[in-house]
Amino acid sequence: MTKKKFAIVGTGGRHQMFREAVAQTHAESAELVALCDVNQSRLALSANKVPHRGGNGIATYLAEDFDRMLTEQDPDTVIVTTPDYLHDEYIVRALKAGRNVMTEKPMTIDVARLKRILDAQRESGKSVTVTFNYRYSPARTQLKEILMNGVIGEITAIDFRWYLDRVHGADYFRRWHRYKDKSGGLLVHKSTHHFDLLNWWAGSTPKSISATGKRDFYTPEMAIKLGLEGHGPRCHACPVAHKCDFYMDLETDEPLKELYLDAENDDGYWRDKCVFADDITIEDTMQVQAQYASGVSLNYTLVAYSPWEGLEVKFHGTKGELTHKHIEVHGVFAGGHRERGGDEAVEAMSTELHLAGGLPQKLDVWTGKGSHGGADPIMLGYLFDPQNMEADKYGRASDQVAGAWSILTGIAANQSIARNGERIFVDAMLAEAGITL
Template sequence: MSTFTRKRVALVGLGHRGTGMWGRELLDAQGRWVEMVGLCDSNARRREHAQSVIGADVPVHADYTRMLREVRPDCVIVCVPDHLHDTFIVEALEAGCDVITEKPMAISAARCARIIEAEQRTGRRVDVAFNYRFTPTSVQLKQLLASGVIGPVQSVDFSWFLDVQHGADYFRRWHARQDRSGSLFVHKASHHFDLLNWWLDDEPVQVFARAALRRYGRNGVQGGTRCRTCERRCEFHTDIGADPWLAGLYEQASQLDGYVRDACVFRPEIDIPDTMSASLSYRSGTQVNYSLNTYLPIEGYQLAFNGLEGRIEVRQHERQPWAAPPADEIRVLRNAGPARTLWVAHGAGGHFGGDAALQDRLFRPAPTDPLGQRAGARAGALAALCGIAAMKSVASGQAEAVEAVVQHAP
């Protein structure tokens, strides 16, 4: 009888996402399949706290190169800030490791190309953690569209809403600098662009976009550098000390590196937009209208696919100031015949069950991937390149091509 050898995994970047989903939660759910062999972060206090939170006797490292050399993992999970992704991914590939990276895969076309080249040269694999592909509603939509129930899709309307709790949080952190995140068109919207690419089974070729900074940055009055020391207490005030999880990972660590997680949302150096819209065209001719807003009273999305034979409408509720149904609503309307409504219950755990399902697909033995949910470097690049092209379009005022750095990638 054959025995299964657990995959030896190392984790770099011990912030909220790394320590949570890819640390403690991963070992709780996938401990039968995964052995955590190394943790790495540049901040000594964060390393110490993360090790205690994860709850495993795992060696911690300050030096990434040394960790790779000493523990020789099968797979490295990359959770560092976005502008560092390509550096850590490529080094892991060159050390003979597979890689799982948080989105976006990279924040420029050149960095995407660098990752793809390294993956092909080393023969290792990159997976991008697009957990939204694994939510129950996303799966249901993929199956409906693949069935041809509304015929070939001609256009899509996709509006994503971030409420003031979630949206403002990006402007407190490193994400508010374009040189760190590529903007929310890259950091956040890469999830949404990936869903479109996957649902449509198509590739984007051109983007025209508009964007502006309307609510945060210089649009408000900066009362202090951060909430913790600010006496003004504006509507965006947050108390990081009230959350032991964040306080342990960031507040104590900030004394060593100066990075705070409650920086003022009105600081003048913020240079990413908070109000975004884009028009995308695909190889098949499908047209997409997309928008993202970051300061709304609701959280969730509205989505519609318009086909030659009908329409699919979706409303996903996450937070709102009224009682919402405990499930997502999908309406299937055909040009001929009755309409039907599907209610899709949320899964357990983070991202409506998407986090756990993604981990299952990545680590549990599975013979097939019938819906193509695993997202490799090609998918990661295509999603990021949509946002990169969008920001180029904002700057130029013209439609911009989605760069073809992935044309030879598998």
């Protein structure tokens, strides 16, 4: 079998999953040919972790040599795992060079960048896959199964709430995510997962959106309320670290240390900026109301400083209700670091079906093994070894169109927030940007 060749751009926390999938788990059908990043230390670290492959190992390229990498290493597919605001740049360059693309979510962060991606995809005819791992989590696939079989009749309305705890939620306030022009804010960066799930579950696309958003917790005022006056610009060497619950110790967490602290002289990237700084431009408390083309209406909440982490979703249908709750456990990405409180943290899922006229029924929740509730290994199988996977009756693969719909709710919500909650119509927003989906 001819192996498909892959190159990865952006060798930070998230790329590790893709590197291992290509170079190790699926090495029979896939081959890693090159790595690319602005940071020489992270590049070398990553290349050294690929099991010995003879010769000179994996080729590494600085970002300025991305195009040369494509010519010299000839990958079939480029995997994009850079910060969000750079996705479009690499997606477009890879497509124009005749390569397929797999990109991390969000596909991009605004409509101008979205148009560039859609145009380049159309012109090149190459594929863009957005790696929405959440769709592959068995418990969420089970919801799709129930909904697509019409068990609760037609879906009329959805209540969806996602809570980020003070480990995972805080982590979005430490580095590039905390700037709206780099991540689109949490309504794009994080909610792209949720809006993608909602679009897929409901089998529809968003039509109009209004939203509120504010930053109430990760603020300079909160630092004072918590007795953290005199804090430094980052956790490392912060004078009040000993009394801060949000202290991230890069020195003692070896994976984080080698990936970020030991690499920061190359590019000045601080992984542990203070979460109470005044230059943060994203919200931590967001609520969205949306109408879908199918008539479904949605109430959505995202909070980034909750005492627990997880989701609650309720689907209202013409025949009954379907409710799912997932209490998740999370650490700091790339660090494998457990939340404070130690190992007793609980992960629990429940799904309840309540048909009109009957009693509520607890369902056995589908489960799986591996990261993101068992989602990642299934998705990686479909991405890197599709011939050995069964045909996907749930339609979980996502292309640039699903990628686009998943960010449009958040982009429209950002506009609505900027305009005091005004209702934003997605078709008008697309028409103004010259986008047809």
